[in-house]
Amino acid sequence: MDLSFGPEYERFRAEVRDFIESHRHLAPNTMALRHKSVLDWQRLLIDKGYAARTIPREYGGAGLPTDILKSFIIGEEFAAARVRAGIGGQGIHMLVPTLLELGSEEQKRQFIPPTLAGEMIWCQGYSEPGAGSDLASLRTSAVLDGDEWVVNGQKIWTSTAHLADWIFCLVRTEPEAPKHRGISFMLFDMKTPGIEVRPLVDMTMERNFNEVFFTDVRVPKAQIVGARGEGWMVANTILKNERDTLADPNQAQARLNSLVELMRSETIDGVRVIDKPEFRDRLMRLQGRALANRFNDLRNLSNRLGGRADGALAQMIVKLQGTELRHDIEGLAIDVMGETGLAYGSNPYLRDKGSWQYQYMYYLGLIIGGGTSQIQKNIISERGLGMPREPRPHPA
Amino acid sequence: MEFGLSEEQRLLQASLSGYLNEHASLDRVRRFADNTTDKANKTEARARDIEQGLAELGVPALMIDEAHGGVGLGTLDACVVAEALGYSVTPAPFVANAVIAPLALRLAGSEAQRREWLPKLASGELVIGAALAESAGARVGAGVTASRGKLTGKSLFVLDFEADVYLVGDVAGGLTLVSKDASGLTRRRLETVDRTRPIGELVFDKTNAEPLPGASRTIVRTLLDHGRVMLAADTLGAAQAMLDKAVAYAKEREQFGRAIASFQAVKHMCAEMAAQLEPTRAFAWYAAHALDETSQDAHLTACHLKAHVSEVGGFVAKTATEVHGGMGFTDLLGLHYWFKRIGFNRQMLGSPERLREEAARQFQ
Ligand SMILES: Cc1cc2nc3c(=O)[nH]c(=O)nc-3n(C[C@H](O)[C@H](O)[C@H](O)COP(=O)(O)OP(=O)(O)OC[C@H]3O[C@@H](n4cnc5c(N)ncnc54)[C@H](O)[C@@H]3O)c2cc1C
Numbered sequence: 001m002d003l004s005f006g007p008e009y010e011r012f013r014a015e016v017r018d019f020i021e022s023h024r025h026l027a028p029n030t031m032a033l034r035h036k037s038v039l040d041w042q043r044l045l046i047d048k049g050y051a052a053r054t055i056p057r058e059y060g061g062a063g064l065p066t067d068i069l070k071s072f073i074i075g076e077e078f079a080a081a082r083v084r085a086g087i088g089g090q091g092i093h094m095l096v097p098t099l100l101e102l103g104s105e106e107q108k109r110q111f112i113p114p115t116l117a118g119e120m121i122w123c124q125g126y127s128e129p130g131a132g133s134d135l136a137s138l139r140t141s142a143v144l145d146g147d148e149w150v151v152n153g154q155k156i157w158t159s160t161a162h163l164a165d166w167i168f169c170l171v172r173t174e175p176e177a178p179k180h181r182g183i184s185f186m187l188f189d190m191k192t193p194g195i196e197v198r199p200l201v202d203m204t205m206e207r208n209f210n211e212v213f214f215t216d217v218r219v220p221k222a223q224i225v226g227a228r229g230e231g232w233m234v235a236n237t238i239l240k241n242e243r244d245t246l247a248d249p250n251q252a253q254a255r256l257n258s259l260v261e262l263m264r265s266e267t268i269d270g271v272r273v274i275d276k277p278e279f280r281d282r283l284m285r286l287q288g289r290a291l292a293n294r295f296n297d298l299r300n301l302s303n304r305l306g307g308r309a310d311g312a313l314a315q316m317i318v319k320l321q322g323t324e325l326r327h328d329i330e331g332l333a334i335d336v337m338g339e340t341g342l343a344y345g346s347n348p349y350l351r352d353k354g355s356w357q358y359q360y361m362y363y364l365g366l367i368i369g370g371g372t373s374q375i376q377k378n379i380i381s382e383r384g385l386g387m388p389r390e391p392r393p394h395p396a
Numbered sequence: 397m398e399f400g401l402s403e404e405q406r407l408l409q410a411s412l413s414g415y416l417n418e419h420a421s422l423d424r425v426r427r428f429a430d431n432t433t434d435k436a437n438k439t440e441a442r443a444r445d446i447e448q449g450l451a452e453l454g455v456p457a458l459m460i461d462e463a464h465g466g467v468g469l470g471t472l473d474a475c476v477v478a479e480a481l482g483y484s485v486t487p488a489p490f491v492a493n494a495v496i497a498p499l500a501l502r503l504a505g506s507e508a509q510r511r512e513w514l515p516k517l518a519s520g521e522l523v524i525g526a527a528l529a530e531s532a533g534a535r536v537g538a539g540v541t542a543s544r545g546k547l548t549g550k551s552l553f554v555l556d557f558e559a560d561v562y563l564v565g566d567v568a569g570g571l572t573l574v575s576k577d578a579s580g581l582t583r584r585r586l587e588t589v590d591r592t593r594p595i596g597e598l599v600f601d602k603t604n605a606e607p608l609p610g611a612s613r614t615i616v617r618t619l620l621d622h623g624r625v626m627l628a629a630d631t632l633g634a635a636q637a638m639l640d641k642a643v644a645y646a647k648e649r650e651q652f653g654r655a656i657a658s659f660q661a662v663k664h665m666c667a668e669m670a671a672q673l674e675p676t677r678a679f680a681w682y683a684a685h686a687l688d689e690t691s692q693d694a695h696l697t698a699c700h701l702k703a704h705v706s707e708v709g710g711f712v713a714k715t716a717t718e719v720h721g722g723m724g725f726t727d728l729l730g731l732h733y734w735f736k737r738i739g740f741n742r743q744m745l746g747s748p749e750r751l752r753e754e755a756a757r758q759f760q
Pocket of ligand 1: 123124125126127128129131132133134156157158159160209365366368369370371372373374375378649651652656659661662718719720721722723725
């Protein structure tokens with residue numbers, strides 16, 4: 001074990017910290033897509049190499065050499081300062097890494113720069129009414145007609161589809177092939193005729209996700225990433241990315257810090273909640289879990305650096321443990337506030353803009369989305385622990 | 397020895413469930429929930445049709461003695477009703493109006509007050525809300541003081557807020573009745589996650605109030621305990637509904653070419669919910685019975701019941717949502733109304749931590 005990052009990295013950490021302190025007034029206080037303050041902040045971060053760090057300059061990134069430790073330090077420092085480290089979203093977290101790995105040169109040039117800049121918003125069209133956990137059974141079809149694919153079918157739970165410019169989508173192009181081999185990874189403009197987006201209200205009462213219907217949507221033949229019929233493999237190279245971004249231990253730590261502040265300021269019969277043993281104990285349990293996740297993250301980081309082979313399980317548990325932890329942190333905050341914790345919407349007693357109730361529900365959504373906890377446990381037991389699969393009546 | 401509901405109680409439950417299935421459907425609940433937060437269209441602060449239906453079934457009259465126009469039943473009967481109301485996330489006053497207020501009048505009111513208020517409560521002509529949250533732990537500096545028949549201060553999280561009259565607990569253990577139109581009273585509806593039950597705050601500025609002469613801290617505690625058992629029973633009903641929905645959905649929904657109910661992971665989620673939930677039913681009956689009998693352990697059981705059912709309810713709310721996958725997270729099946737109602741009950745009149753601390757005082 002050697003836990004020092006070394007003087008070079010400590011200097012780098014100090015630089016990042018200085019930058020955040022001297023620029024935090026520029027950080028946007030909105031998450032609104034395409035908002036000028038958001039785009040400006042993103043440009044500044046890319047210029048400084050704090051966002052899109054290792055993505056080549058010709059694709060709109062900072063073009064710096066890969067240095068996992070530096071990226072890690074950036075993530076840690078921005079989270080600790082509770083300043084947004086640039087734009088997130090499925091375009092940046094999922095599509096960009098996919099294109100970098102498997103996209104054609106033309107696709108990289110066309111799509112990566114505007115996506116990184118926050119000017120091209122994407123949605124992820126995977127799930128269908130009949131294909132959730134069993135994603136590979138998806139039925140949206142694409143049939144080649146001359147130089148174009150003709151897409152028909154329906155997606156559901158498509159986050160941000162109502163705001164997105166483009167969609168990356170899984171469609172069945174080879175109906176005769178076994179179900180995992182008949183899928184292609186397709187990109188198309190959401191303004192193409194034949195697309196209908198119907199927003200769905202979720203339990204937070206927001207309209208974040210949608211049903212998306214395709215009727216004879218015509219897509220240029222070249223807008224497939226990877227080879228025809230290899231979409232399942234293409235999608236899987238990045239599903240892991242999605243799972244990790246849903247469970248960032250730095251964000252959990254930042255949230256825990258906010259929770260401590262809340263417990264210092266909330267009182268019951270005049271006594272600060274942080275001084276009440278029963279709440280302190282719950283807080284400490286969560287801190288313990290957060291520490292475990294954080295060190296597990298460091299171990300995963302180290303494994304990626306050194307290419308060790310003993311860490312498969314440590315990686316597999318990240319989404320399960322991380323989303324459950326966040327849900328529980330948000331839940332404790334509600335209990336800390338008691339009846340005021342129920343405040344929502346227009347309620348004048350709302351604390352922290354109502355984020356605790358909202359995130360409590362939202363993280364239940366993330367426990368389900370991106371592969372449910374039960375599916376995570378199947379993966380852990382089958383791939384991690386080598387246990388046999390459950391018998392399947394219809395072999396894939 | 398017979399531990400269980402009587403024939404009459406089972407009938408009461410069945411007739412109430414029958415009524416609610418038909419008249420407090422999810423569509424009806426949605427209409428109420430949507431209207432109450434639509435500021436332009438405050439047409440439906442109360443679901444009067446449901447309130448009237450419940451009045452015809454004798455719900456608000458349940459705990460009121462026959463001499464004052466009531467049905468003369470007890471806490472266990474009310475517990476059965478609360479469970480049914482929770483099962484349908486019924487948007488109607490109950491805990492304050494049909495349980496706490498009549499009991500307060502019975503235990504602390506004068507005969508003249510009982511004659512004045514109880515018949516109107518029983519017929520459903522009048523709704524009484526309860527401002528007792530501060531007696532179970534004061535938040536953000538709230539609290540009400542009484543001096544020479546006038547109230548000053550603030551009470552938050554008033555149960556059955558859309559009422560004509562409020563039962564107010566003050567810091568000295570006194571209880572008073574305040575008309576909603578009293579001068580010096582400001583009322584403000586507070587939005588919460590749970591849209592099925594209106595709560596709000598009352599701000600008093602030398603507001604005229606009518607004291608209940610027999611009030612005491614012991615009586616306030618008894619009122620709180622009744623409220624706790626009712627909220628717990630409501631959670632029990634709501635959690636049972638979520639479990640039933642999860643089981644039904646799991647049998648229907650297919651993935652990987654089979655019903656998800658055939659995956660052991662899903663079966664075990666459902667079995668775990670059932671295993672935790674089922675014993676709370678007997679627990680609730682006993683806690684209600686203990687209040688009926690004013691048993692020694694009534695307070696202890698009420699605290700434990702609400703703390704425990706809140707934890708179990710929270711587990712069921714989360715797990716049943718998970719069984720539904722993405723569908724559970726949306727508004728499409730309305731599952732979140734149950735989820736949020738369980739969350740609401742958890743915080744009102746004492747959160748689990750608070751109640752366990754109160755229960756632990758038995759060892760002092
Ligand atoms: C907040 C949120 C955002 C989302 N955003 C997107 C998006 O942008 N794009 C997109 O394409 N999708 C999105 N999704 C969809 C998400 O990926 C699916 O909801 C998820 O994969 C589960 O599928 P399902 O909803 O069909 O549930 P189902 O697969 O029907 O699952 C129902 C239940 O059965 C269990 N189950 C199923 N199969 C098994 C098994 N083999 N073993 C044990 N248990 C099993 C599940 O764990 C679950 O408890 C989002 C979902 C949420 C909640």
